[in-house]
Amino acid sequence: MEQNDTKQQHYESVYRADRWAKRFITAGGYGIIVSILAILLFLVYQSLPLGQNASLKHLLSYPVTDTGNQVLLTGSDSYMEIFYTLDQAGRLNFYHISDGSLVLAEKLPLGEGEKLLSAARGSLGRDVFAAGSDSGRVITAEISMTAVFSDSGRVIVPSLDIEETWTAESAGDSIPNHIEQLAFVQNEDLSRFWAWKDHVGNIHLRIYDADDEETYQHTLQDYFQNLTVTAMTLSHGGDNFIAGTQSGDLFWFKLDDFESPELKDTWKSTQNAISSLQYLLGDQALVIGDNQGAVESWFPVRTPANWLKFTQIHRFESHPAPVTQIYTSSRNRNFLTVDNKGNVKLHYATTGQTELNFRASDFPIQAAGLTPKSNGIIAVDGQRQFTLFQLNDPHPESTFQGLFGKVWYEGYPQPEFVWQSTGGSDEFEPKLSLIPLIFGTLKGTLYAMLFSVPIAIMAAIYVSQFSPHWLARAIKPTVEIMAALPSVVIGFLAGLYFSPLFEEYLMGFLSVFIFLPVVFILAVLIWRMVPEHHRTRLKPGTELALLIPVVSLAIAISIWLGPTIEAVFFGANFQQWIFTNLGVTYETRNSLVVGFALGFAVIPIIFTMAEDALTNVPESLSSASLALGASRWQTVRRVILPAASGGIFAATMLGLGRAVGETMIVLMATGNTPILDLNPFNGFRAMSACIAVEIPEAPVGGTLYRVLFFTALLLFVFTFVINTVSSMIGERLRKKYARF
Amino acid sequence: MVNIQEDIAVTTPTEPQEIPAAKPFLANERIVIETQRLDFYYNPEAHALKNINIQIPDKKVTAFIGPSGCGKSTLLRCFNRMNDLIAGAYLTGKVLIDGEDVYDSKIRLEELRKNVGMVFQKSNPFPMTIRENVTFGPKVNGITGKDELEEIVVSSLKQADLWREVKDRLDASALDLSGGQQQRLCIARTLANKPEIILMDEPASALDPISTGKIEETINELKKDYTIVIVTHNMQQAARISDYTAFMMLGEMVEMDSTKRIFTNPTVKMTEDYITGRFG
């Protein structure tokens, strides 16, 4: 009875242990799935905003008081707390955005009855502007809206500084000079450039050189002959002036020499009158709006004859009415176009996309603008109605086309796949094509696999099928040590030690590919001449010892003959030869070096798994084959390799997965140049290395940051697809050949 | 670990020794296989065959019987040198097939094994189609003609009494056959090489009675054309199909004689005890 009780207890404890083990193991299994899913979800979550379209939210609208019904200019501070309006009477009023209450009322110094006809902002960073009146007066002034921090919080204090006032010389007749249209720029050196059209239609230019405090004045009318100028823009640096005419002709002046503006080029963009012109951030791209509502971007492209020619890059969504104003963003290649019916469109110049299309008002818009941080759009319409929209467009450059398609970037001769995420200045246009990175990953993987797959599989065949036991016992742990080598060490050795060595003995190394097979075949031929009974007396495994002098001989011959070959075939300088003949720049850290280094990391993975697969082929199969009179090699080729093919395939795929994801080696052993070129003598930039290099520099939440997360997601998908496909094919191969 | 290597040392006795004369019961037979003072060691401690002198007649079925571990398989594998695969094993003495020493260095191993086919205890078809299984041997031995191969497939399968069952699915996987069919396929595969001798190591031990019967029928058919050496634990089977029987014990050849004689009136008492099931 007592015995039964203890037995009972014993079984209960066994069952309890079983239950716990089961729970524990199940939890572990689910844990893995959950954590992988969590990583995947996190990557998706981080990269999803890239796909978001620009969105707009109407925040508020109200009529502004104390302003005339013709508003020429509007703008706001960077906190979007205050905005200003400049009206025809010269009144400059500042209002609280939140409730429209007047903060400050200023007035430009105008004469009795004098009216402003035109006004223009002259800088992307500062609220400096010029306004021209109906008596030829041009007033240049700067608005500042300074944030003052006190105990009660932030207060924006607006003020106005009149910088200079001058009067344009009269055309000579009795009518006072009118400044009908005005373009104005104050560049970083504080030099100022004004271009205006007078009431006769003549175009004038005035330049104030801040360096030697000189003023230059030019009349450009001779260039236009009888064409009527309808739109003008100055580049933000002040060195380009472009005028568009009634007939759709464009005139490009270079203002490098202040004393004599040079007409650089003229061209025709449309048949319609040009109604609006604007240089974008970066002073390369020019946006043209015509009186039929077309919007186009153009920038100078170097022609084969090596001169710059303005070329049409994109055509954006058209307006149903003439384009009256173009406003650029001071942060990126965004710009607003406004037509005379109250329609506003937001475009992104790099991608050629029209991101938003909305009606800001039922009346023509008199003045509008993007807020300094490009997070809002303000507009004042003909009914003195002020409207504020909140703009949410954090990643305009990351469209599908932008990430995967060819994009025509400023300064490039044609659309290309380019990865260049950061540049020297704020005006830099980020180039985020993922194609060079994907290509780089594939290129590195290709060279690594070319090097490692044959070696690893041959070694696995040799060790599992031919080598004596003692040798197999020595090789396997050696390969395991190879696998345990940290990839930093491999990358370090490859990048800092092997690549200069490789470069020095380049021709020698390359000749190995020729001499090794030659010497090998010769050795086999000589071996065949040895009488058979001498050959069979050799102990298995000693063939390998015989190979060592053969391989050494081949390498010695290669190194020895390398310089001679280089001198005879490649004009004594192989690097120079491939550059002149193939147009390839030899990089010290090139794809061959990475192929070796990455291959070195991949070999142990493929070897170990392939060796297992080969060893697992049952002995009965090879016995059957041998008993039928097949030789050792026939047995390997016809029976063992097919039976192990699933495992060998899986091994190769696992190696491929490793090569795709490997970071440190590709980071350290290549120059990380994001180029699209399969040539083995130059480098590449792999996705993994790119993430590692750039993520510390990428502002959190920015486009680059999210694009890098998206790259990580792509890598994840790559490896996932590789693994899935490999296990599927591996399973099929196993079903077909490995049912034993 | 599959280790295909011929790692075997051959030592011939230094002084010529007396070779036993042909046994009287074999007087009218042509001798195909003969061993002379054969000693086999798996390693210096494992002396598996001791001074084996045996003669195997042409176009007859010879059965090896004896208790488990007595060395039947080992002896069989000496005939086609399958023991070469075992690392560290070696032998002394001679194995003559048609008068030629198979352990001579001039012998081509592949030719020997083509000539001396082997059927294993556990059927081991290749994971290929039925057709590919049969053509494997001819192909590795250099036969490439399509018609010739097709001819071989048909005749081998017919000889192995499998043709009727598989003629409509020659391109199906061999692994989809039943155990008995697989074993007959292995016989057909061996026959495809047109060997002189077929070694069978307990070919029916893993099969049901009906399949066993079929194999036995096949063997009966084959003995017209082939010399067959079969290892079996089944006394009835030995009695039914063999012409001669050799009884082995602890690595030694106890007695060999015509099957009738062994089963009715053996010379050695131990043989009688074994056959009547008093031990083993």
Ligand SMILES: Nc1ncnc2c1ncn2[C@@H]1O[C@H](COP(=O)(O)OP(=O)(O)OP(=O)(O)O)[C@@H](O)[C@H]1O
């Ligand atoms: N690879 C080997 N290494 C060492 N000893 C072996 C090896 N194979 C067989 N032996 C030994 O050699 C002896 C003979 O074995 P063998 O397989 O020839 O016996 P058998 O008569 O065929 O037995 P069974 O009827 O069980 O098949 C046995 O004692 C066995 O343990």
Ligand SMILES: [Mg+2]
């Ligand atoms: Mg046996």
